[in-house]
Amino acid sequence: MRTVTATAVTAAAALAAGAASVAAGRLASDAALKAPPGRPLPTEPRLTVHGTTAGQVTLTRDLAALRPGTYGLAGDGSHAVVGPVLDTAPHSADTVVRRLERVTHGALEAGDAVWLTPNLYVGNPTTALGLDHADVDVPGELGPLPAWFVPGARRTWVIAVHGLGTTREHALNLTGFLHRRRFPVLALSYRGDLGAPRSPDGLNHLGETEWRDLDAAMRYAVRYGAERLVLLGWSTGATMALRAAARSGLRNLVSGVVLDSPVLDWQATLRALAAARHTPGALLPLAVRAAEGRARLGADPDGTAAPAAPLVPTLIIHGPGDTVAPWAASRRFADRHPGPVTLHTVPHAPHAAMWNPDPAAYEEVLRRFLTPLM
Numbered sequence: 001m002r003t004v005t006a007t008a009v010t011a012a013a014a015l016a017a018g019a020a021s022v023a024a025g026r027l028a029s030d031a032a033l034k035a036p037p038g039r040p041l042p043t044e045p046r047l048t049v050h051g052t053t054a055g056q057v058t059l060t061r062d063l064a065a066l067r068p069g070t071y072g073l074a075g076d077g078s079h080a081v082v083g084p085v086l087d088t089a090p091h092s093a094d095t096v097v098r099r100l101e102r103v104t105h106g107a108l109e110a111g112d113a114v115w116l117t118p119n120l121y122v123g124n125p126t127t128a129l130g131l132d133h134a135d136v137d138v139p140g141e142l143g144p145l146p147a148w149f150v151p152g153a154r155r156t157w158v159i160a161v162h163g164l165g166t167t168r169e170h171a172l173n174l175t176g177f178l179h180r181r182r183f184p185v186l187a188l189s190y191r192g193d194l195g196a197p198r199s200p201d202g203l204n205h206l207g208e209t210e211w212r213d214l215d216a217a218m219r220y221a222v223r224y225g226a227e228r229l230v231l232l233g234w235s236t237g238a239t240m241a242l243r244a245a246a247r248s249g250l251r252n253l254v255s256g257v258v259l260d261s262p263v264l265d266w267q268a269t270l271r272a273l274a275a276a277r278h279t280p281g282a283l284l285p286l287a288v289r290a291a292e293g294r295a296r297l298g299a300d301p302d303g304t305a306a307p308a309a310p311l312v313p314t315l316i317i318h319g320p321g322d323t324v325a326p327w328a329a330s331r332r333f334a335d336r337h338p339g340p341v342t343l344h345t346v347p348h349a350p351h352a353a354m355w356n357p358d359p360a361a362y363e364e365v366l367r368r369f370l371t372p373l374m
Contacts, residue, residue: 078106163235
């Protein structure tokens with residue numbers, strides 16, 4: 001009897017431990033599958049505002065606070081734009097002083113918790129950039145998808161798609177550049193975004209189902225005069241662009257694809273986001289498997305997360321500083337497809353922020369890529 005009882009206790013303990021592990025893995029997988037738009041990813045450290053003076057803001061010293069370039073500085077109820085680090089400005093050993101370009105809304109107060117974001121602009125193309133635009137609804141398979149349309153004279157449209165942790169405001173960084181080159185721009189919201197339909201299971205599928213919303217935007221563009229399409233995506237939006245270029249019924253009209261920080265290895269991205277949530281290393285494989293099961297990532301028609309070889313010119317802009325989507329995956333992808341794919345490497349830039357360290361250099365690379373596609 002004692003042996004039977006001990007065996008039962010051991011079995012119950014094993015079942016309880018297994019159930020706890022599965023629950024922990026499921027919770028860890030939420031870091032990617034339920035990443036809210038417009039909120040920082042868990043990989044982005046929180047900083048503290050230590051004070052502001054004319055044209056300057058003092059922040060907690062951190063590798064993020066030392067990033068070169070220009071970034072948005074977001075808090076709960078505030079947004080500002082900060083420029084480079086001012087090394088000559090007085091500061092303590094545990095703080096960093098950056099140039100304060102402007103406060104877009106709200107106020108920066110000592111003690112505020114903030115984080116860096118790639119978004120320099122908030123609002124819409126008219127309020128943020130002074131560009132005429134139309135608020136349009138793209139008919140998607142789950143319902144209407146809000147989008148901004150900025151008109152241009154060319155018949156080649158650029159469709160811009162944001163990624164994890166951001167909104168269509170991310171596209172505003174490049175909208176002015178594209179408008180000056182007379183491209184019509186369609187900046188899309190897709191399933192799970194504010195004002196757009198929810199995914200049936202309420203989860204982010206890292207582009208594996210969301211690409212169909214981009215396909216809907218392509219059909220909308222053609223319906224209203226586009227003769228050629230350039231797909232521009234960040235993060236999982238880049239994954240959507242690759243999927244659409246390979247699978248859409250309108251793929252023959254895609255003349256080029258631009259990918260900023262593409263998620264080409266979703267298992268690595270899931271692990272990175274779960275680890276940033278302080279998931280113990282032993283549970284990271286469970287988090288990946290939980291995400292695979294919940295979002296059915298393993299059920300992809302190709303049987304793999306690796307995208308098909310592109311048939312059109314493809315520009316990847318990515319760098320080794322990305323801790324969410326490994327740059328090595330982009331390098332391997334470019335090495336496998338040296339004809340259509342060009343990789344431009346940007347050092348010292350976080351995920352989906354390759355423009356921010358040097359906007360002029362980024363835009364020059366993009367100009368050279370787009371010129372033959374006009």
